[in-house]
Structure formats: structure tokens, C-alpha cells
Amino acid sequence: MTGGDRPHGPPRRFAVLVSGTGSNLQALLDRAATGVLAPAEIVAVASNRPEAAALDRARAAGVPAIALDHRSFPSREAFEDALLAALAPHAPDAIVLAGFMRVLTPRFLGAFPDRVINTHPSLLPAFAGAGAIEQALAYGVTITGCTVHFVDAGVDQGPIIAQRAVPIAPGDDATIVRARIQAAEHALVPAVVRALAQGRISCEGRRVVVVPGGDPDDADQLL
Amino acid sequence: MTGGDRPHGPPRRFAVLVSGTGSNLQALLDRAATGVLAPAEIVAVASNRPEAAALDRARAAGVPAIALDHRSFPSREAFEDALLAALAPHAPDAIVLAGFMRVLTPRFLGAFPDRVINTHPSLLPAFAGAGAIEQALAYGVTITGCTVHFVDAGVDQGPIIAQRAVPIAPGDDATIVRARIQAAEHALVPAVVRALAQGRISCEGRRVVVVPGGDPDDADQLL
Numbered sequence: 001m002t003g004g005d006r007p008h009g010p011p012r013r014f015a016v017l018v019s020g021t022g023s024n025l026q027a028l029l030d031r032a033a034t035g036v037l038a039p040a041e042i043v044a045v046a047s048n049r050p051e052a053a054a055l056d057r058a059r060a061a062g063v064p065a066i067a068l069d070h071r072s073f074p075s076r077e078a079f080e081d082a083l084l085a086a087l088a089p090h091a092p093d094a095i096v097l098a099g100f101m102r103v104l105t106p107r108f109l110g111a112f113p114d115r116v117i118n119t120h121p122s123l124l125p126a127f128a129g130a131g132a133i134e135q136a137l138a139y140g141v142t143i144t145g146c147t148v149h150f151v152d153a154g155v156d157q158g159p160i161i162a163q164r165a166v167p168i169a170p171g172d173d174a175t176i177v178r179a180r181i182q183a184a185e186h187a188l189v190p191a192v193v194r195a196l197a198q199g200r201i202s203c204e205g206r207r208v209v210v211v212p213g214g215d216p217d218d219a220d221q222l223l
Numbered sequence: 224m225t226g227g228d229r230p231h232g233p234p235r236r237f238a239v240l241v242s243g244t245g246s247n248l249q250a251l252l253d254r255a256a257t258g259v260l261a262p263a264e265i266v267a268v269a270s271n272r273p274e275a276a277a278l279d280r281a282r283a284a285g286v287p288a289i290a291l292d293h294r295s296f297p298s299r300e301a302f303e304d305a306l307l308a309a310l311a312p313h314a315p316d317a318i319v320l321a322g323f324m325r326v327l328t329p330r331f332l333g334a335f336p337d338r339v340i341n342t343h344p345s346l347l348p349a350f351a352g353a354g355a356i357e358q359a360l361a362y363g364v365t366i367t368g369c370t371v372h373f374v375d376a377g378v379d380q381g382p383i384i385a386q387r388a389v390p391i392a393p394g395d396d397a398t399i400v401r402a403r404i405q406a407a408e409h410a411l412v413p414a415v416v417r418a419l420a421q422g423r424i425s426c427e428g429r430r431v432v433v434v435p436g437g438d439p440d441d442a443d444q445l446l
Contacts, residue, residue, distance in 0.1 A: 165388035
């Protein structure tokens, strides 16, 4: 299930889990298409919402799209078992949560140890959970951002891989702040996926070390 | 007590409360000396620790220095009453907490309504309370910063006026992160004090609006 013939090298076959429009998925697909995601590749996309627009983005890019409505399963465990079974033929060795709105249990996470990452629209640990942008506006911060982190059993609590700050100006509403955060995520998430595939990211406890890429061809220059 | 002859205009006579070395105080005194803090002025400095180096900084700048050991008072209220009495001859109309390690009660805050500001070495609401830099390093964030906020009855919970982001790189220890945050604070705190004195900061609920200064002579260009 986890890696096939190269279980000990860095992950290269990424499956993306989505629930919504999939703009972060699109950023990954676009970079994969132009070769700048290599050596990482997107081998499958799965959604717990069959109607998610993200599945159309996957199909348009020629990537296998899996629709599994979580409401049609009797339990969280049954849903996760079906998800693992549907992913298995594509042999992913890492998972990207890109707007995936279901909490994963240790059952699923255990199949990809230290190889599930999530992107969250705040500078964690501030504004964890749902509605992060609305939380930030209600609090009145002038800086928020995005966080890419490893997923553990807690919600939005895993070790942080990378963060980017995004300003909030007086009068900004959730729409404009969301657009600004998404622009940051669309650069950061692919950069993290690529760095993972290049074996440049290691994690000891909560401390994540990212070895700089130093690649002048890396348009993102983010990691 | 609060403003003397101009209680309804913006505050201009700032007292600074300190407990330690007073590097943020020094940043304020330096800017006052070169005229770039105007129309704000620093009219007094008070410390709850008589041995605080910050008091020497005040004396060196010719600013009245008040030492009031909180341990010599029977209660928090008695300490605050003495502090208010000691400040009164200098007629401050606003208070800057610059590394002041005592929680103020509504008794003191009520004497300077919406005119007590604090600087905290994190991007609040993340890492409130003591040891903010150590908390951030333990969590493993890659971005922290500083927050200047109005003080209310909660600890580090008042409305945010301004924030600045500061990066944390792998291997950074508390000393280097502290230096980086202090550099940001030393620009931000005087900029906020000046903007307050210019009447450019207003607060409705938790939402603080800072009208840009647009002053080409403002070396900080921060607010």
C-alpha cells in the first residue's frame, strides 16, 4: 500500500484528497504538467463529495479521479477502508490534503506514516479548525497566512513544514483575504511536495528541517 | 489624571512601564531625542523592579524614572494606586507597556481608557503569555513576529493595532529569534505611539483602523 518497490526512499507518488473546488489541486496539476513538480507526480485524486469540482480538474488533467461519498458508509472506518482500497491500484506513497474536509483516523494515517500533509489557511497554531479566515477577521489580526504541515491525530496540530505570511488591511473581507492566502498556498504546496519527493524534508519530533533546494530553475524559490 | 487639559484629543504624553532591560524603551527614547516621535513625548518611565536597567536608560535620557517595587505593597490594588499616584505629577494620557511583567487590573486600565498599549513577542493570538519565543520554538513554527495591541482585562487578548512577521529558520535558538523580533518591535512600537499621538488610530470593538501616515519623512514607514 505504501510505496511499492521503494518503501525507504522519499515519496514520489502523491494522491490528493479534496472536498471542494480544488484550487490547490489545480496548482499541483499545472506544475506537474510543466515538469516543475518532478520528481513528484500526482497519481490519483479522491473526493468524499462526488460533485466536487476538483474531480473534474483531475479528469481534465488525465489523472484518475475517485469519488467516494462518505455518507454512503456506515462508519468512518468503513469509509477509510474503502478509500484505501480505491487508492491502492495507483500505489500512492504520500497523501496531500487539499481542502479535504474529513478528519482522518490513525487507521488511514498509519498507512502513510509521516507522509500525509495538509494545507491550512492560517498561521497555525492560530485559527485552527474550520472557518480559519473568518476567525482571523473576527479576531482582528493584521497578519495571517497559510501553513503546510504533517498530519497527525490532532486537528491542524501536526509538525509544521512551511508557512507564509499574508497581510490583512482595514476593510478586507473574507473573499479578498482568501484569494491572497490561496495565491500563497498555490506556490507553497507544490514547493513542499517537490521538496518531499527530493528527500529534502525530514522531521524529528515537532522540528521539521527543510534542506534548501538551491535550484535556480525552481520558479517558486520557496523551499 | 488622564490628559489634563486635552482629554478629548489624541494622547500625546506617554508613560512607559517596564520590568527589565528596556530595549523597547530605548527605541522610543532614541526617536524622541531625534524628533521623529513627535507629537508624542515620553513623560515618565516606571518599573516594578527597582533594579531594572530600563530606569537607567530613562535617567540617561533625562526622563523621570519611577521605581516602585510591587513586593513592598500588600495587594495588587495598593501597588496600582501607588503607581497611579507616582505617575500623576507627570500627567500622562497614555501608557506603553514595554516588557512590563505585571498584569494590570481594570482599576489601573480604567484611568487610561483605550490608551494602554502593549507589545508582545509573537503573532497573537498564537503564543500568548510568558515565554512566547520559547513557545514558538517548541511548536516548530517557521513564522512568528510581534504584536502591538490595546490592553484589556485579558492577558494578551486586546484589540490588535499592528503586527510584523519574523521568520524562524532551522537551527535558530531563542537568542537569535529574540533579536530578530526586537528589531521589528523597535521600529513598530514607536510608529504606533506616533500614530496614536497623531490621532490616526481608532478602535471599534476588536477592529482597529490605522489611517496611513503618508509622511515621506517617516523613517519607519510602518503605519
